[in-house]
Amino acid sequence: MTSAAEDTKPFTLGPGIRRAMPADETPIYKAIFDSVMNQRLTPGTKLPENELCEAFGASRSLVRRVLQKLAHDHIVELRPNRGAIVATPSPEETRQIFEARRALEAALVKLAARNATADDYARLRQQLHDEHEAMHRFDQPSWARLASAFHLKVAALAKNPILETYLQEIVSRCSLIVAVYQPWGNASCEHDEHASIANCMESGEVGRAIELMEQHLLELESHISFNRDNDKLSLKDKLGLK
Amino acid sequence: MTSAAEDTKPFTLGPGIRRAMPADETPIYKAIFDSVMNQRLTPGTKLPENELCEAFGASRSLVRRVLQKLAHDHIVELRPNRGAIVATPSPEETRQIFEARRALEAALVKLAARNATADDYARLRQQLHDEHEAMHRFDQPSWARLASAFHLKVAALAKNPILETYLQEIVSRCSLIVAVYQPWGNASCEHDEHASIANCMESGEVGRAIELMEQHLLELESHISFNRDNDKLSLKDKLGLK
DNA sequence: TTGAAAAATATTGTCTACAATTGTGGCACG
DNA sequence: CGTGCCACAATTGTAGACAATATTTTTCAA
Numbered sequence: 152m153t154s155a156a157e158d159t160k161p162f163t164l165g166p167g168i169r170r171a172m173p174a175d176e177t178p179i180y181k182a183i184f185d186s187v188m189n190q191r192l193t194p195g196t197k198l199p200e201n202e203l204c205e206a207f208g209a210s211r212s213l214v215r216r217v218l219q220k221l222a223h224d225h226i227v228e229l230r231p232n233r234g235a236i237v238a239t240p241s242p243e244e245t246r247q248i249f250e251a252r253r254a255l256e257a258a259l260v261k262l263a264a265r266n267a268t269a270d271d272y273a274r275l276r277q278q279l280h281d282e283h284e285a286m287h288r289f290d291q292p293s294w295a296r297l298a299s300a301f302h303l304k305v306a307a308l309a310k311n312p313i314l315e316t317y318l319q320e321i322v323s324r325c326s327l328i329v330a331v332y333q334p335w336g337n338a339s340c341e342h343d344e345h346a347s348i349a350n351c352m353e354s355g356e357v358g359r360a361i362e363l364m365e366q367h368l369l370e371l372e373s374h375i376s377f378n379r380d381n382d383k384l385s386l387k388d389k390l391g392l393k
Numbered sequence: 394m395t396s397a398a399e400d401t402k403p404f405t406l407g408p409g410i411r412r413a414m415p416a417d418e419t420p421i422y423k424a425i426f427d428s429v430m431n432q433r434l435t436p437g438t439k440l441p442e443n444e445l446c447e448a449f450g451a452s453r454s455l456v457r458r459v460l461q462k463l464a465h466d467h468i469v470e471l472r473p474n475r476g477a478i479v480a481t482p483s484p485e486e487t488r489q490i491f492e493a494r495r496a497l498e499a500a501l502v503k504l505a506a507r508n509a510t511a512d513d514y515a516r517l518r519q520q521l522h523d524e525h526e527a528m529h530r531f532d533q534p535s536w537a538r539l540a541s542a543f544h545l546k547v548a549a550l551a552k553n554p555i556l557e558t559y560l561q562e563i564v565s566r567c568s569l570i571v572a573v574y575q576p577w578g579n580a581s582c583e584h585d586e587h588a589s590i591a592n593c594m595e596s597g598e599v600g601r602a603i604e605l606m607e608q609h610l611l612e613l614e615s616h617i618s619f620n621r622d623n624d625k626l627s628l629k630d631k632l633g634l635k
Numbered sequence: 636t637t638g639a640a641a642a643a644t645a646t647t648g649t650c651t652a653c654a655a656t657t658g659t660g661g662c663a664c665g
Numbered sequence: 666c667g668t669g670c671c672a673c674a675a676t677t678g679t680a681g682a683c684a685a686t687a688t689t690t691t692t693c694a695a
Contacts, residue, residue: 171473171474171677171678199645199646199647200646200647201645201646201647210679210680210681211647211680211681212678212679212680212681213679213680215647215648219461223465231413231647231648232413232646232647232648232685232686232687233646233647233686233687233688234646234647234687247553247554247555248555250504250553250556251553251555251556251559254500254501254503254504254556255500255556257500258496258497258499258500259496261496262492262496311489311492311493312489313489313490313493313563314492314493314496314497317493317559321555413647413648441675441676441677442676442677443675443676443677452649452650452651453650453651453677454648454649454650454651455649455650457677457678473677473678474655474656474657474676474677474678475656475657475658475676475677476657476676476677
């Protein structure tokens with residue numbers, strides 16, 4: 152219901168396509184990515200190359216490139232000679248990821264407040280409006296996407312593609328963590344916090360904006376909990392209750 | 394004299410090696426990397442796969458993986474269907490890289506000051522000592538490496554592998570820029586600045602440490618100049634003066 | 636019946652061959 | 666003499682074959 156990402160059509164990308172595709176725009180990448188985010192693929196799941204090949208009708212070269220990229224984005228883990236599995240972020244990793252995110256976003260807010268134009272703020276408000284609307288429609292998937300989009304928009308306003316790319320990576324990893332360890336959805340009404348941050352940025356209260364952003368991210372992190380079916384699974388195996 | 398990285402020996406890595414090598418530890422990667430840093434390979438130089446293959450006696454698979462990794466590290470640029478060339482950082486890119494570096498290192502200094510132990514500081518002082526010694530021996534290559542190493546050490550002290558990785562990438566790109574656009578060597582006596590930063594960190598003056606770090610990086614950036622043979626080259630071609 | 640060792644199977648890493656695209660040189664034409 | 670087009674050569678992208686490693690199953694002995 153959430154998305155019709157069940158691409159089992161005879162997608163080949165076979166002979167005839169020569170242009171080197173950016174590999175993270177491949178349908179294969181997107182399908183795996185979405186499946187992980189929607190928890191159809193849970194952490195630890197093995198991803199054998201051959202199965203992916205015939206599932207997508209692609210050759211191993213492509214599948215392999217896609218897995219490489221997914222590994223670089225920390226969506227899957229690539230163990231030498233042992234294949235790929237869906238990444239399993241540990242609590243310690245999670246802590247580090249959020250710490251890095253706080254540091255990055257603080258720096259980005261500072262730069263964004265320095266570099267953003269009136270037009271930029273107008274677009275940011277549009278973004279906030281869409282977010283607000285999705286929330287009121289109870290459109291959870293769209294909302295989650297838009298909530299992340301706000302942070303990415305702010306990052307774009309900083310006009311530093313390098314830091315922006317880093318934040319994209321980190322936000323992607325955060326999304327994975329939230330999807331896996333907080334499956335009921337990120338429930339807090341983030342909208343007001345986002346709006347406050349934008350307000351402070353536009354009115355020049357940079358220090359306050361940074362403070363709010365850090366607070367907002369701490370809030371998000373505090374809602375993560377690791378008591379999950381992941382444990383249930385390994386427990387089940389360990390006790391042989393099957 | 395600077396380094397004997399001329400590995401033209403019949404290195405094969407042929408059949409028999411099965412374990413997937415991290416690809417940035419390959420002799421091919423290191424050779425290209427070093428050549429770029431030593432300016433034996435100048436920006437814009439084409440790197441045809443076949444030539445690299447027979448130069449290193451390796452197959453295209455490996456060469457291709459190495460080029461992929463080099464592209465990820467922004468050492469080479471990978472143009473679809475048109476091959477790889479040595480990266481050519483533009484002035485704007487350079488500005489962004491240094492801006493990102495200032496932001497990252499500021500955050501890292503803050504975290505490092507919070508997390509470093511007495512042992513950590515002892516090792517950092519050892520690092521500073523080595524650096525100082527290399528400087529007095531006029532050992533330029535070692536000195537440059539050690540100067541970068543100081544920044545990486547501080548990053549390690551923050552105990553956040555994610556931010557640390559990001560800084561490693563950025564420092565690598567900075568080294569490329571310095572090597573290309575400041576070939577006479579980074580001459581400023583950086584040692585004292587490094588020492589001051591370390592002092593402030595250890596004595597708890599975090600704000601001052603961050604300030605010094607940013608100042609230090611601005612200093613480094615200010616020594617970059619783009620009036621270089623790179624321009625000379627393109628100018629020469631454009632005027633047909635050959 | 637349980638444990639370990641060995642064969643069989645499945646899966647990954649690497650290499651080579653082929654297809655397609657890009658760049659270049661020559662030729663015709665204006 | 667300059668410009669545009671077409672064929673050829675050089676180079677990259679992809680696919681599948683082969684080799685080596687990991688995993689599973691089978692077998693044999695205690």
